[in-house]
Amino acid sequence: MKTTLGKLAKLFATTSVLIVLGCSSTPKVTEQQADVDYDLLFGMPAQPVNFETQVRPVTDRRCVVCHGCYDAPCQLKLSSYEGMQRGGNTTRVYDGARIQAIEPSRLGIDAKTTGEWRTRGFHPVLPEAISESPRENLEQSIMYQLLRMKQRHPQPRVGMLPDDVDVTLDRAQVCASNAGFAELEQKHPLWGMPYGLPNLSEEEYATLVWWLAQGAPGPQPIKISDQSARQIQDWERFLNQPDNRQRLVSRYIFEHLPQAHIHFEGAPVNEFFRLVRSPAPPGSPVDEIASVRPYDDPGGEFYYRLLPYEASRVLKTHSVYNWSPGRMKRYRELFLDPDYTVDELPGYDAGLSANPFKVFEAIPPISRYKFLLDDAHFFIEGFIKGPVCRGQIALNVIEDQFWVFFLQPRDQSATLQPDFINASVDYLNLPSEQGDDSLRVITTWLDYLERQRKYLASKNLFLEDYFNSEQKVIDIHKGVELIWDGEGSNRNAGLTVFRHFDSASVTHGLVGDYPETAWVIDYPLFERIHYLLVAGFNIYGNLTHQLTTRLYMDFLRMEAENQFLLFLPMEQRKAIRDGWYQGLHENVWNDFDNAFAVTMELDTVKGYEQEDTQRELYGLMMQRLGKSIAGQDPINRCHDECEAKGSTASQEADRMMRRIAAKKGDSLIVFPDVSFVRVKIPEGEDLVYTLILNKGYSNITSMFESEEQRDRSQDSLTVVRGLQGAYPNFFFSVDRDQLEEFVQAIESVTDRDDYERFVGRFGIRRTNTRFWAESDWYHDWIQANDPVNAGLLDYNRYRNR
Numbered sequence: 001m002k003t004t005l006g007k008l009a010k011l012f013a014t015t016s017v018l019i020v021l022g023c024s025s026t027p028k029v030t031e032q033q034a035d036v037d038y039d040l041l042f043g044m045p046a047q048p049v050n051f052e053t054q055v056r057p058v059t060d061r062r063c064v065v066c067h068g069c070y071d072a073p074c075q076l077k078l079s080s081y082e083g084m085q086r087g088g089n090t091t092r093v094y095d096g097a098r099i100q101a102i103e104p105s106r107l108g109i110d111a112k113t114t115g116e117w118r119t120r121g122f123h124p125v126l127p128e129a130i131s132e133s134p135r136e137n138l139e140q141s142i143m144y145q146l147l148r149m150k151q152r153h154p155q156p157r158v159g160m161l162p163d164d165v166d167v168t169l170d171r172a173q174v175c176a177s178n179a180g181f182a183e184l185e186q187k188h189p190l191w192g193m194p195y196g197l198p199n200l201s202e203e204e205y206a207t208l209v210w211w212l213a214q215g216a217p218g219p220q221p222i223k224i225s226d227q228s229a230r231q232i233q234d235w236e237r238f239l240n241q242p243d244n245r246q247r248l249v250s251r252y253i254f255e256h257l258p259q260a261h262i263h264f265e266g267a268p269v270n271e272f273f274r275l276v277r278s279p280a281p282p283g284s285p286v287d288e289i290a291s292v293r294p295y296d297d298p299g300g301e302f303y304y305r306l307l308p309y310e311a312s313r314v315l316k317t318h319s320v321y322n323w324s325p326g327r328m329k330r331y332r333e334l335f336l337d338p339d340y341t342v343d344e345l346p347g348y349d350a351g352l353s354a355n356p357f358k359v360f361e362a363i364p365p366i367s368r369y370k371f372l373l374d375d376a377h378f379f380i381e382g383f384i385k386g387p388v389c390r391g392q393i394a395l396n397v398i399e400d401q402f403w404v405f406f407l408q409p410r411d412q413s414a415t416l417q418p419d420f421i422n423a424s425v426d427y428l429n430l431p432s433e434q435g436d437d438s439l440r441v442i443t444t445w446l447d448y449l450e451r452q453r454k455y456l457a458s459k460n461l462f463l464e465d466y467f468n469s470e471q472k473v474i475d476i477h478k479g480v481e482l483i484w485d486g487e488g489s490n491r492n493a494g495l496t497v498f499r500h501f502d503s504a505s506v507t508h509g510l511v512g513d514y515p516e517t518a519w520v521i522d523y524p525l526f527e528r529i530h531y532l533l534v535a536g537f538n539i540y541g542n543l544t545h546q547l548t549t550r551l552y553m554d555f556l557r558m559e560a561e562n563q564f565l566l567f568l569p570m571e572q573r574k575a576i577r578d579g580w581y582q583g584l585h586e587n588v589w590n591d592f593d594n595a596f597a598v599t600m601e602l603d604t605v606k607g608y609e610q611e612d613t614q615r616e617l618y619g620l621m622m623q624r625l626g627k628s629i630a631g632q633d634p635i636n637r638c639h640d641e642c643e644a645k646g647s648t649a650s651q652e653a654d655r656m657m658r659r660i661a662a663k664k665g666d667s668l669i670v671f672p673d674v675s676f677v678r679v680k681i682p683e684g685e686d687l688v689y690t691l692i693l694n695k696g697y698s699n700i701t702s703m704f705e706s707e708e709q710r711d712r713s714q715d716s717l718t719v720v721r722g723l724q725g726a727y728p729n730f731f732f733s734v735d736r737d738q739l740e741e742f743v744q745a746i747e748s749v750t751d752r753d754d755y756e757r758f759v760g761r762f763g764i765r766r767t768n769t770r771f772w773a774e775s776d777w778y779h780d781w782i783q784a785n786d787p788v789n790a791g792l793l794d795y796n797r798y799r800n801r
Helices: 002-012 038-042 051-064 081-086 114-119 134-140 142-152 181-187 202-213 226-239 244-255 325-336 365-374 376-385 418-428 442-467 476-482 523-535 543-565 570-580 586-600 613-628 648-661 666-670 736-748 752-762 771-785
Strands: 261-264 273-278 303-308 320-323 401-406 495-499 504-508 518-521 674-680 687-694 716-721 730-735
Touching: 038 134, 038 202, 051 202, 051 771, 081 114, 134 202, 142 181, 142 202, 226 244, 226 261, 226 303, 226 325, 244 273, 244 325, 320 325, 325 365, 365 376, 365 523, 376 401, 376 495, 376 504, 376 523, 401 613, 418 442, 418 523, 442 543, 476 613, 518 523, 518 543, 523 543, 543 570, 543 586, 570 586, 648 687, 648 716, 648 736, 666 752, 674 736, 674 771, 730 736, 730 752, 730 771, 736 752
Parallel strands: 261 320, 401 518, 674 730
Antiparallel strands: 261 273, 273 303, 401 495, 495 504, 674 687, 687 716
């Protein structure tokens, strides 16, 4: 390589070449520059560019932010070297219209070598036939061609992007290849990378060019820390004990952690592992069994193994689950100390394995429920961060903001009685038992609606017996004791879910103003949510699989809402619920109404003192949860005096944000779903807030959001301290001394023109030359404030306006 570089140096030493990189000015393109960046090759270091220390910091924050998840353009996932080697593919993972399921294409699982990916239609973006000639390596690389195209044709530095640069989520997919690249550049010169975002800096660009010219050398093999290595041995020993009880328990744990990035106590903050099945025993290299679902037949003898997670952490999919000696002790208390036997292990046939109530019948239900409650945020987050949670069809099954509570894990609870669950088990089947290529939508929906009706009728018999007994109607102050309080310290006791149109997020505590609806979850409901949306959902399945999953979730949402209604006076429930489901087609509403009518007819509570009983109930539930949750929301629920916390600047900013949170109504239509606001503090640390748009709906049972469903008068903003959500739609930056003007500008927005003026003053558009600096600041903030849970943001939903 040194000889080649010497020849290139002599050849081009006298050539007058001017290449101006980055966003500073528009490059002048010469005939020689039409091939490669010769001046960069002339200055290329002799030593190989280091992937981990030089390349990855650039690709993470400039490339992975659009190429990190299942919906990365052309399936080009740049979050790992393996993904870069694999390249791109024109097949869309998210396709709501396909009749047949497609082959899974999970990195590291469904194919193990670059050659295997080529046979499955993936095309290279890195130089593949590595040459001693840096020029030849660059000429081979689509990644280089796209990066250089951006340098040659920088995007505008002010205003909005031109119409040719489409940044909508479902834009037409163009997967560039060497064969048609010249034509692509001629027709769409602004389509270079980073697409729709500012150019790389000179240093960033040079680093990637040198690396690609050197043949894109990969990273060194990962080295596991001693802290993790010791615990891996302990956990693999624990999970692979041969007795039937342990094998059933290990299967239960495994089926609940398919999305988990496992972090060991005391291990480095950037070291994570995945729990997998492998035919290779502990102590030998892991060979992951490539099953679509965690309960699919492994095809023979296997062991539970821990595999390093080597990809960069993407906030959208980074779901952390902590393991420690204390966790293992807890598992023993829940699953191995209770007195029960497992005479025969269940099999893996589809009709059985898709129903966890059948498979894990032997394990006490209360143990299973406590396992879920211990980390309720993680399991609820499963359907937020999992692959099911993308797109309007998947997400309009939930409200834009709601609170989640859980029933107390009591031995006498009906839904924790083995006899009750076993009697209901056939009513609790899930749609994944139909497979991924079924074409039965309506009949499947009607079948599961009937099962749900029978399950609720069975449950109703117990409730009628309970409330018609000596206890009869319960005083609500006593009734809230049926809600799990986290034992006074577990902050999973109360959660808030936000829907951001076609993405969502979940956070600990009760955040925002009092929501229109809330969920109360018991064990069978919790288990079904996980198996419907995480363990049993196949992102590569066909349209029917996706639709039946969505339709079934209607049942689970309504069941959770109706369990919340049981805590309200019987005579008010129907009016409250009807307010949630206005405008439904009569036949659909009759089906739902018949299935869930039992909740309306049970007289369960008394003792309310206020006219707004739902608001009173929220207050009682917050008191019940007490120290387990963060307490009063000082921004969105500051209806009286709020406790002042933090620095003077923080208190001042909170007061301003309360005014933003008070804005409601039609004018909010112009605001993004998720906005990040950086408040610059000259004399201290900058502050950060998230503005979340909560849309009002007459009902949320339709497949597609439409104007008929929207109730814009109910639109509101929630302001959250810190960052909420993985997909920001916009950044705003404001100096402390401009806060009053910032808030006044938001208060004054009534239409699109007002909003455009507001953005022009405080917004960071895609064209703004400060975009990457702001992006880096947010990533630094995330890393500093929660390094274990930190991940990269995704800009695929970042607005053009």
